[in-house]
Structure formats: C-alpha cells, structure tokens
Amino acid sequence: GQSLEQPSEVTAVEGAIVQINCTYQTSGFYGLSWYQQHDGGAPTFLSYNALDGLEETGRFSSFLSRSDSYGYLLLQELQMKDSASYFCAFLGVDSSYKLIFGSGTRLLVRP
C-alpha cells in the first residue's frame, strides 16, 4: 500500500529549531511535498524534494532520503506564527492526479 507516517504532535520554544519527520511506504515514488495548515485555514504548499538532500527556503528546509524512505521538514528560528499542522505528501503511484497526505504533525510553539 501507500502510506506516510508522521508524529502527531511536536512542541518547541520560540527561537528554537524543530524537525518534523516523515517516513513513507510506496511502490513508486516521485518526490515528497510539505504543506502547512493553520487552524481554520487552507493547506498551503511549502516545499518539494524530488532528489536526495536538503532544499532550503528561508527559515524552512526540507530533506529527503530515498534509500531510507524518509524525509523531514526543518523549521529554524521558530516564531509563534509557525504554530500549525504540517503535512508530508506524495503523488500516488497509480496516478499523478492523486496527492496522498500523511496524518499531519501539530506543531505548538511556546514563548
């Protein structure tokens, strides 16, 4: 089958660095995407990794290891506004018209 696993919740302090892990299982793989969703809001696209390694976009970075079926989202210099749910996702092996999401990680940033 196809699935993604993430921790359900992570707590961190303002100004700190936090890593949200994602392990996945699929028979075919194109790349790993990350989304942010604030309470009551829409999911918004953060990043995509097609190749192994780290992709950096401002305070956020995303990492992928295809051999380990593993990726993570790294958030640096945490701000209160980063409190949100974060989802990893990949395109379904049977159709690129289907983005499959993990169950999401709720990040709580404390002052």
Added chain:
Amino acid sequence: DTAVSQTPKYLVTQMGNDKSIKCEQNLGHDTMYWYKQDSKKFLKIMFSYNNKELIINETVPNRFSPKSPDKAHLNLHINSLELGDSAVYFCASSQVASGNTGELFFGEGSRLTVL
C-alpha cells in the same frame, strides 16, 4: 484576487438533506480536486478532474456527485446527507496534474455539519 474560492464557507443541515458546494479557480490550472478533511485533520482525496474529465474517484459513495462545467469550476453535490459526512471539504487546483512538485492550491474550505 482569490485564487481558489469555494462557497459556502459553512453549511449546517439535517440528515437526509441535499447540499452543494461550488468551487472556482482563476489560476488557469487544468486540474481540480475535492479533498475531505475529517475531525482528526486527515486529508483524503475524493475526486480529481483534468480539463473537465473525471480522472480519480477515490471510492466515494455515489451520493457524492462532482460536476465540472469548465476547467475553472468544480462543484460538489451531496445527496441524502449522513452524520459521517460532517467534515471540511477542500477544493484545490494544480497545473499539469500536480506537475512534478505536488503543489496544489487549496480553497479556504467548506465546513459541513450534519445534524
């Protein structure tokens, strides 16, 4: 200018009723989707359309009927509503079937509550 807009934002209705949600995107994308997000925040694809053609129907009960009059619009009609249909329904769009980046643009969601 809202990229993906859906209406209504909230629906509260009784079991057995029929309801519709409308979605429009002004991004010029070819592909549109309906996702359901349950109370545990799990996001699950329901349908995807490419250029008005149904591509994915993810084993959704046939009480749910999507319609795409043109590639900028994708509506969702739900018949005989059940308690388990209570959720937030998100419309989304993308260029070239999620392209190579899995980047979808989501609407703000329509929160359906079935009493």
